[in-house]
Amino acid sequence: MPNQLRIFLPVGVAVVAYALGAIAAFAAAPNSCVDCHSQIHEQIIADSKEDVHTRVGLTCVSCHGGNPSIADEKSMDPKEGFIGAPKPKDIPQFCARCHSDPAYMRPYNPSLPVDQLEKYATSRHGELLKKGDAKVATCISCHKSHGILPASNTRSSVHPQKVPLTCSMCHSDANYMAEYGIPTNQFAQYADSTNVHGYALFVKGDIGAPACNDCHSNHGALPPGVEQVGQVCTQCHALNGEFFRTSPHKDGFDALGLMECAFCHQASPDLNDPKARIHTIVSPKHSMIGTKEPSLCAKCHSGDPGAEMAAVVSKDLDSLEARLHHARELLERAERRGLEVSDAQWKLKSEVLQARMELRTSIHSFNLKQYVPFYERADTALNSVVIAGIAAADETRHRITYYIVMTVIIALLVAGLGLKMRDIERSRKE
Amino acid sequence: MIARLFNWINSRYKIEKLLYFSREKSVPLHRGTMWYYFGGITLFLFGVQVITGLVLLFYYRVGSDASFESVKFIITQVKFGWLLRSMHSWSANLMVLAAIIHMMSVFFHRSYRKPREMTWVTGVTMLFLLMVFGFSGYLLPWNELAFFATKVGTDSARAIPLIGDFLLKLMRGGSDVTGATLSRFFGLHVSVLPPIFTGLLALHLFFVQVQGMSEPLESAGHGRKRTMPFLPDFLLRDLMVWLVTFDILLLLSVFFPWELGVKADPFSPAPAGIKPEWYFLFVFQSLKMLPAHIWGIEGEVLGVMVMGVGAGVLFILPWLDRASSQGLRNRLFDVIGVFGLLYFATFTILGYLID
Numbered sequence: 018m019p020n021q022l023r024i025f026l027p028v029g030v031a032v033v034a035y036a037l038g039a040i041a042a043f044a045a046a047p048n049s050c051v052d053c054h055s056q057i058h059e060q061i062i063a064d065s066k067e068d069v070h071t072r073v074g075l076t077c078v079s080c081h082g083g084n085p086s087i088a089d090e091k092s093m094d095p096k097e098g099f100i101g102a103p104k105p106k107d108i109p110q111f112c113a114r115c116h117s118d119p120a121y122m123r124p125y126n127p128s129l130p131v132d133q134l135e136k137y138a139t140s141r142h143g144e145l146l147k148k149g150d151a152k153v154a155t156c157i158s159c160h161k162s163h164g165i166l167p168a169s170n171t172r173s174s175v176h177p178q179k180v181p182l183t184c185s186m187c188h189s190d191a192n193y194m195a196e197y198g199i200p201t202n203q204f205a206q207y208a209d210s211t212n213v214h215g216y217a218l219f220v221k222g223d224i225g226a227p228a229c230n231d232c233h234s235n236h237g238a239l240p241p242g243v244e245q246v247g248q249v250c251t252q253c254h255a256l257n258g259e260f261f262r263t264s265p266h267k268d269g270f271d272a273l274g275l276m277e278c279a280f281c282h283q284a285s286p287d288l289n290d291p292k293a294r295i296h297t298i299v300s301p302k303h304s305m306i307g308t309k310e311p312s313l314c315a316k317c318h319s320g321d322p323g324a325e326m327a328a329v330v331s332k333d334l335d336s337l338e339a340r341l342h343h344a345r346e347l348l349e350r351a352e353r354r355g356l357e358v359s360d361a362q363w364k365l366k367s368e369v370l371q372a373r374m375e376l377r378t379s380i381h382s383f384n385l386k387q388y389v390p391f392y393e394r395a396d397t398a399l400n401s402v403v404i405a406g407i408a409a410a411d412e413t414r415h416r417i418t419y420y421i422v423m424t425v426i427i428a429l430l431v432a433g434l435g436l437k438m439r440d441i442e443r444s445r446k447e
Numbered sequence: 448m449i450a451r452l453f454n455w456i457n458s459r460y461k462i463e464k465l466l467y468f469s470r471e472k473s474v475p476l477h478r479g480t481m482w483y484y485f486g487g488i489t490l491f492l493f494g495v496q497v498i499t500g501l502v503l504l505f506y507y508r509v510g511s512d513a514s515f516e517s518v519k520f521i522i523t524q525v526k527f528g529w530l531l532r533s534m535h536s537w538s539a540n541l542m543v544l545a546a547i548i549h550m551m552s553v554f555f556h557r558s559y560r561k562p563r564e565m566t567w568v569t570g571v572t573m574l575f576l577l578m579v580f581g582f583s584g585y586l587l588p589w590n591e592l593a594f595f596a597t598k599v600g601t602d603s604a605r606a607i608p609l610i611g612d613f614l615l616k617l618m619r620g621g622s623d624v625t626g627a628t629l630s631r632f633f634g635l636h637v638s639v640l641p642p643i644f645t646g647l648l649a650l651h652l653f654f655v656q657v658q659g660m661s662e663p664l665e666s667a668g669h670g671r672k673r674t675m676p677f678l679p680d681f682l683l684r685d686l687m688v689w690l691v692t693f694d695i696l697l698l699l700s701v702f703f704p705w706e707l708g709v710k711a712d713p714f715s716p717a718p719a720g721i722k723p724e725w726y727f728l729f730v731f732q733s734l735k736m737l738p739a740h741i742w743g744i745e746g747e748v749l750g751v752m753v754m755g756v757g758a759g760v761l762f763i764l765p766w767l768d769r770a771s772s773q774g775l776r777n778r779l780f781d782v783i784g785v786f787g788l789l790y791f792a793t794f795t796i797l798g799y800l801i802d
Contacts, residue, residue: 355703357707359519359707420698423697424697427691431687434686437679442680
């Protein structure tokens with residue numbers, strides 16, 4: 018036997034024996050939590066199996082304390098460290114024992130924030146809980162108590178597509194919310210098919226679309242104040258916000274107490290009830306701008322510079338849309354006839370549509386001087402596509418003309434050859 | 448002037464003998480005389496292919512980063528480039544069609560019988576070469592459809608026993624369809640196939656000139672024959688047919704220009720409904736519909752073997768149909784011919800209808 022084998026063989030045998038012993042001991046170890054609760058709390062045990070905490074090796078004891086190796090009720094003796102189920106008012110602190118401890122959390126999930134409790138304390142939920150209101154949402158209201166799944170799991174109650182439904186469990190319940198005096202139609206408004214954000218999230222499956230928590234915050238949930246709504250929207254719509262802040266509308270909206278973006282972009286804005294449909298943000302339409310109803314501008318402006326700009330922008334946008342429609346038709350017709358117009362199509366999709374989006378953004382400056390260069394850029398880009406479309410239509414006409422001319426020449430040649438043939442045959446007979 | 452030129456040439460090259468031969472050349476007249484024109488149409492379309500192909504070659508650049516762009520340049524920037532490219536593609540397809548019709552007329556007239564066996568063999572070889580021309584040319588624009596059709600087409604080579612994998616790598620220039628495949632197909636299309644095809648065509652035409660046009664089985668050797676002088680009668684008719692063919696080619700190119708599509712992207716998934724050119728569709732559909740295993744042999748392997756045997760039979764047909772050489776019509780070959788045509792038509796239609 019080689020020397021190395023003499024040394025490694027006993028060591029190997031010892032390691033394997035230890036491992037087998039450990040497995041046997043683990044398998045045999047009693048777990049009184051599971052043994053007892055599997056009979057009375059079947060669902061909790063089932064849920065816990067896929068709980069994110071179970072998956073990283075935590076057990077009932079990790080949260081509830083106690084000694085599961087004791088087979089009877091003594092396992093739940095406070096002397097054994099048993100805490101039991103926390104009361105609703107204690108839940109945030111209960112979870113925060115670990116979740117607010119960066120050193121404890123780091124090995125499990127170093128990127129997970131540890132400030133949830135601090136944020137919760139600043140939330141409306143946290144404020145009310147502090148005042149003794151046990152009805153408000155705590156950690157388990159949104160995350161569940163057992164069977165907690167990471168937000169990235171599509172079955173999780175806090176997955177982006179599930180958040181509106183989770184919030185609506187309380188916020189759409191008129192009886193439950195009665196004592197708080199706030200509306201309960203937020204989910205209905207958000208899930209309305211005309212709401213661009215809800216449509217993007219639910220129908221298009223775009224999990225980047227804002228759900229409740231993106232505007233209200235998740236752990237620090239609080240309705241944004243009138244003056245903060247614009248800030249919230251500009252988290253995504255940055256340029257629109259930038260234009261608006263330097264526009265003459267900014268002071269006007271502040272003075273009237275209107276919620277900047279949300280007032281104009283909600284479905285059917287009403288000056289008498291400016292918050293009526295703020296959870297249904299509709300896709301912007303050109304009809305929003307103009308000097309006559311249903312234009313929004315007409316609600317405040319008439320015969321003033323604002324109305325003049327509204328008239329100019331409305332006319333520009335209508336003309337741009339009509340020409341865009343014409344350009345699309347020209348290119349589609351050319352493609353149907355087999356012409357190669359991919360460059361013009363590409364220009365339409367990239368340059369023109371981008372310029373149109375920038376133009377629409379620039380309208381939020383409510384300043385003609387700032388708006389005009391954007392219109393000119395969109396106009397120039399669109400003109401080049403229209404010209405390409407017209408050239409394609411001309412080319413089609415030319416091709417047909419060439420074909421007709423060639424066919425006439427060919428027909429004449431065939432007729433000439435036919436006559437020649439007849440002459441030859443006739444002269445041969447004579 | 449023309450007479451002086453003729454005399455100048457004739458005193459040196461004795462072309463009067465050639466003229467005498469041409470004047471004496473005649474074409475048999477019978478119910479099936481019209482089928483003779485399809486040989487001429489195929490020849491005319493080959494001429495169109497050569498001319499349009501040469502002009503396209505002035506602008507075409509080979510390479511996975513240049514081919515698509517150069518074809519796009521041809522059809523958008525080059526004066527009448529769109530017409531040249533469309534004519535080249537349409538003419539290629541019409542040429543295969545004309546060659547198939549020509550071959551079928553020869554088949555049903557039994558014109559392959561002794562002493563024209565080699566005319567048949569050169570003709571069948573040219574038909575197969577035309578298909579290789581089509582297959583190699585289809586990839587050259589390096590668009591999505593061509594890329595995936597080539598992938599599927601070359602993949603069928605795997606089913607050939609023993610040499611399948613070798614053949615696949617030889618065709619692709621590697622294990623996958625890449626720029627290397629494009630270079631190979633380009634080389635094959637513009638420098639390997641043309642001289643071989645031209646040589647075979649010259650041989651084919653030479654045989655036809657030496658042996659004259661074949662008469663149908665039933666009318667051969669029966670009494671006084673009705674004929675038409677080749678020069679100028681038949682040639683004038685040929686010219687008229689060519690002019691009409693040219694007009695059809697223009698019509699197709701103007702009203703149904705050959706699409707360029709989108710550039711091939713080897714990393715994108717294959718679009719739905721990828722199909723080869725129509726003349727390969729019956730093979731593609733047959734292989735697709737075969738069960739995975741037949742008598743313990745892989746279905747596709749058996750299919751390719753049967754097709755190979757079919758192609759081989761086509762080559763040796765003149766020697767299989769001995770009755771025709773003795774002036775007799777063996778009806779079994781008519782049945783086989785009709786079955787073959789119906790099979791080709793049915794599976795081509797199925798190929799278009801079934802995704």
